Amino acid sequence: MIDALLxxxxxxxxxxxxxxxxxxxxxxxxGTFLFLRKRALVSDAISHATLPGxxxxxxxxxxxxxxGRSLFGLLFGAGVSAALGxxxxxxxxxxxxxxxxxxxxxVLSVFFGLGIVMLTIVQTMSVGQQAGLEGFLLGxxxxxxxxxxxxxxxxxxxxxxxxxxxxRPFELAAFDPAFAExxxxxxxxxxxxxxxxxxxVTVVGLKVVGLILIVALLIVPAVSARFWTDRSDGVILIxxxxxxxxxxIGAALSAVAPALPTGPIIVLVGFAFFVMSLLFAPKxxxxxxxxxxxxxxxxxxxxQGLLALAQGQPIYEALTRRLMFRAGLILPDGVxxxxxxxxxxxxxxxENRWSIVRADQSFAAAATRYDGLTVIEEFLTPDQMNEVxxxxxxxxALF
Amino acid sequence: xxxxxxxxxxxxxxxxxxxVSPLAVHGLxxxxxxxxxxxxxxxxxxxxxxxxxxxxxGAGKSTLLKAVLGVIKPLxxxxxxxxxxxxxxxxxxxxxxxxxxxxxxxxxxxxDVVMMGMYRNLGLLGRIRxxxxxxxxxxxxxxxxxxxxxxxxxQLSGGQQQRVFLARALAQDAEIYVLDxxxxxxxxxxxxxxxxxxxELRDSGSTIVAVHHDLAxxxxxxxxxxxxxxxxxxxxxxxxxxxxxxxxxxxGGRLATARVDPExxxx
Amino acid sequence: MGAEFxxxxxxxxxxxxxxxxxxxxxxxxxxxxxxxxxxxxxxHVVLPGIVVAFLxxxxxxxxxxxxxxxxxxxxxxxxxxxxxxxxxxxxxxxMGVIFTxxxxxxxxxxEQSDTSGVHLDVEHALFGNLESLIWLDAKGWGSLLDPATxxxxxxxxxxMMAALLLICIFIFIFWRPLGVSTFDEAYAxxxxxxxxxxxxxLVFVSAIAAVAAFDAVGSIIVIAMxxxxxxxxxxxxxxxxxxxxxxxIFAAFAAIVGYFLAGYGPQWFGDFNxxxxxxxxxxxxxxxxxxxxxxxxCRKRTT
Numbered sequence: 001m002i003d004a005l006l007x008x009x010x011x012x013x014x015x016x017x018x019x020x021x022x023x024x025x026x027x028x029x030x031g032t033f034l035f036l037r038k039r040a041l042v043s044d045a046i047s048h049a050t051l052p053g054x055x056x057x058x059x060x061x062x063x064x065x066x067x068g069r070s071l072f073g074l075l076f077g078a079g080v081s082a083a084l085g086x087x088x089x090x091x092x093x094x095x096x097x098x099x100x101x102x103x104x105x106x107v108l109s110v111f112f113g114l115g116i117v118m119l120t121i122v123q124t125m126s127v128g129q130q131a132g133l134e135g136f137l138l139g140x141x142x143x144x145x146x147x148x149x150x151x152x153x154x155x156x157x158x159x160x161x162x163x164x165x166x167x168r169p170f171e172l173a174a175f176d177p178a179f180a181e182x183x184x185x186x187x188x189x190x191x192x193x194x195x196x197x198x199x200x201v202t203v204v205g206l207k208v209v210g211l212i213l214i215v216a217l218l219i220v221p222a223v224s225a226r227f228w229t230d231r232s233d234g235v236i237l238i239x240x241x242x243x244x245x246x247x248x249i250g251a252a253l254s255a256v257a258p259a260l261p262t263g264p265i266i267v268l269v270g271f272a273f274f275v276m277s278l279l280f281a282p283k284x285x286x287x288x289x290x291x292x293x294x295x296x297x298x299x300x301x302x303x304q305g306l307l308a309l310a311q312g313q314p315i316y317e318a319l320t321r322r323l324m325f326r327a328g329l330i331l332p333d334g335v336x337x338x339x340x341x342x343x344x345x346x347x348x349x350x351e352n353r354w355s356i357v358r359a360d361q362s363f364a365a366a367a368t369r370y371d372g373l374t375v376i377e378e379f380l381t382p383d384q385m386n387e388v389x390x391x392x393x394x395x396x397a398l399f
Numbered sequence: 400x401x402x403x404x405x406x407x408x409x410x411x412x413x414x415x416x417x418x419v420s421p422l423a424v425h426g427l428x429x430x431x432x433x434x435x436x437x438x439x440x441x442x443x444x445x446x447x448x449x450x451x452x453x454x455x456x457g458a459g460k461s462t463l464l465k466a467v468l469g470v471i472k473p474l475x476x477x478x479x480x481x482x483x484x485x486x487x488x489x490x491x492x493x494x495x496x497x498x499x500x501x502x503x504x505x506x507x508x509x510x511d512v513v514m515m516g517m518y519r520n521l522g523l524l525g526r527i528r529x530x531x532x533x534x535x536x537x538x539x540x541x542x543x544x545x546x547x548x549x550x551x552x553x554q555l556s557g558g559q560q561q562r563v564f565l566a567r568a569l570a571q572d573a574e575i576y577v578l579d580x581x582x583x584x585x586x587x588x589x590x591x592x593x594x595x596x597x598x599e600l601r602d603s604g605s606t607i608v609a610v611h612h613d614l615a616x617x618x619x620x621x622x623x624x625x626x627x628x629x630x631x632x633x634x635x636x637x638x639x640x641x642x643x644x645x646x647x648x649x650x651g652g653r654l655a656t657a658r659v660d661p662e663x664x665x666x
Numbered sequence: 667m668g669a670e671f672x673x674x675x676x677x678x679x680x681x682x683x684x685x686x687x688x689x690x691x692x693x694x695x696x697x698x699x700x701x702x703x704x705x706x707x708x709x710h711v712v713l714p715g716i717v718v719a720f721l722x723x724x725x726x727x728x729x730x731x732x733x734x735x736x737x738x739x740x741x742x743x744x745x746x747x748x749x750x751x752x753x754x755x756x757x758x759x760x761m762g763v764i765f766t767x768x769x770x771x772x773x774x775x776x777e778q779s780d781t782s783g784v785h786l787d788v789e790h791a792l793f794g795n796l797e798s799l800i801w802l803d804a805k806g807w808g809s810l811l812d813p814a815t816x817x818x819x820x821x822x823x824x825x826m827m828a829a830l831l832l833i834c835i836f837i838f839i840f841w842r843p844l845g846v847s848t849f850d851e852a853y854a855x856x857x858x859x860x861x862x863x864x865x866x867x868l869v870f871v872s873a874i875a876a877v878a879a880f881d882a883v884g885s886i887i888v889i890a891m892x893x894x895x896x897x898x899x900x901x902x903x904x905x906x907x908x909x910x911x912x913x914x915i916f917a918a919f920a921a922i923v924g925y926f927l928a929g930y931g932p933q934w935f936g937d938f939n940x941x942x943x944x945x946x947x948x949x950x951x952x953x954x955x956x957x958x959x960x961x962x963x964c965r966k967r968t969t
Contacts, residue, residue: 035759038758038759039758040758040759040762041703041758041761041762043762044706044762091959092959095959096901096959096966096967097900097901097964097965097966098900098959099700099702101700101701101702101703102697102700102893102897104702104706105703105892105893106893106894106897106955109886109887109889109890109893109948109952110890110894110951110952112886112945112948113793113887113890113945113952114945114948114949114952116792116942116948117928117941117942117945119942120940120945121941137792212710212769213766213769213770215762216762216766219762219766220762220763220766220767222759223753223759223760223762223763226753226755227753259777259778260778261774261777263770264769264777265770265774267766267767268767268770268771271763271766271767271770274767278752278753284753284754293433296430297474297475300428300435300438301475304426304439307439316425316477317426317476320475355648358648358651465852468855468856469855470852486858489856489857489858494852494853494856495853496850496852496856500851500852500853501849502698502850504698504967505698505845506698506900506903506906506908506909507845507849507906508904511845511906512849515842515849515850515853518842518843518846518857519857521842523839523840523842523843553904567853
């Protein structure tokens, strides 16, 4: 395994590993824009729409007396029919009342169905030669030629440079399409470029992971990356890293177990990264959210309980009473302890201060920070505090 | 300036026993992602009245209605309808949500939308009889939309859509009507029609609670008002509560009120 | 249309029609709720379900495989919902993450176990083998009345008919809550409809259709039937009841015409090998959609 990771397992394995890594980087980046633009599954439509083109390219090449297995020719066919699929998708969503999800599904299934029909035609044509075509469904990295790997490398570099060049318009288009348009960018051209890049990545990835799983390489790294950062260029960077790592580790693993197909392993490595991100990312991860939620709920209940205490009202909710008892603010029978009284008075004072602040326009900036919990001292200067306190008529402590 | 204490509303309404109030809310808090939309809201609605819920954008007015009707789950607090929990009293309460929440592309006609109001009584498989259709047409007549019965709902104007939703609420034959901005974005004729229907309902004993967007017409249309800005600032009869001081407190001093000096207006 | 038709074509056509209608019916509601792609997700995950069932039971038996596929569909739907909520990710991305991972697991398991002796390969999972579901023992139209011969009908036929019946019953019973909750979810909740549960049940019923159809026609055609006939129907009318009716007509048409074209079409080109019936049915449904998208009376957006 170490040998595989260090690229010591031989020429073919090294090619595949590096190629998969490059593919992962390119796919991670291209997929980020799809994801940010909330059009993740368009990649599924594109990948399934390649099938008729592949079959047709094969038929055409064979009928011209050729080998029928030229990777370049097959991928060219794939690209053309995927582009056609994209056009149909665009037409359906703009000219009819269909939503994008239905349009994606329609293009995906119909083009794929047509592709299957053509595959069965190919099957009857000349049995021996077509065996390679099914490899595009799931990927087949066995016997990857140097030319194929070079193709991958070139395509990946092209994609990366395009993305680098266009990243600002992409970002604008993903975040606020209307603003992008009024700023002078042509949304249509930006989308066109974005889809074009996804198409190139898809077509190139057909060989390594196959058309069914290329979707994973496009979507999963971007989704995982989102958990770690709130900045879009951060997402792109992390998606590229995660995608490249998935490709690299997945291909290395698959080299160690030659009976297993490469595509699924790469996908599962990427999924493992996703699960880790989902659970453990700070702030946006599940663990972090759950902790924050319970902390927040506790604070709300305590605050409401203290205010009720300060105003002499009963505390109705059992959860509130429990939390307050555990915090040492009330006795089991609901009577306030010394620290409870002090905290209640403080809470009431704070609430009164906030009422004044929120009602007065001169404190407009601070007023927007009111969330029922934050102590007001954090947002006002001492001078402002004195002014606010001067306006409180009610006594400062009720006990 | 003196500011009434927070939750003063509770004290003012302490006299009204919660068991006869058509809609009573206590300590209701709702939050989205650790930001409170409404916080510790207390509200007691009087029977046979029209109550307006008023406040600036983002005050949580829609959130309050949705939490009351069980559309969203609160973080803390309780709701009672005629003294009982909501799940037992759904027959008595009819909801008219904001137009924005609807799928306008859905293949349905005006008359079908009104009949949706009767589904609760019809159940899953109850036969729709001629009497039900007549009832639906009657409700449409009340709001002046009977001629549009077979139109597709997406083809109507904003005011027409709003009237159809009111007809649906009427078809539910409830005692309490909860409406979210019923008059937002409608033409003058629709506004008159809707208010007239609501006032008829109130006069025959129903209770109306509505989020209202237009401060200028609150005192003309409503009996009671609840001033809301994440918390209840003040609540009670219009004459007592709908004062400039309270409004300034609710809107954070951002209200511009036009004052006309009567002497300077030449007639 | 003689005896040969009954033994060689009748059962595949009926199964195809049942599949098409069984998927189109819930597909109408999925379409209106913008959940069409759940069919995509479900069809990708039936593979691991079936493979796991095969590995556990060691045999290619219908019952466990159906159960495995149904469980996989349910797990997928729940996982998608969990990921969506926990991660605050949009639905499409959540689906993409879950179904690709599950499909990858299915392929790995498949390649790892030695299934070469069994007809459990990925191609079959994708586009099935409708043409092979023939009724060899039939001797003509009279066999329909002969109980002994009827027992030899391919098992996929009664299975698909049962699934179709279940789906029709579900839609009939829950017609009103489905309509209201799709049209105006807040209002539906306010009158006490359990919208989240209902949505989950709808997806589950769709999964039943997909799983029952899977063995006959594979997963791709299922997606086509979930989406294309209802979408084409939506272009034709503004009334829900009429939309359902149109979708049934389009689905049946695609199944019948697709099957015939696949079987007899190549003969017009001088070739005697038939092409994939499932693929052709999907293609025809796409053609119908294209036509209605160009000339359907209600095809334009109103808003």
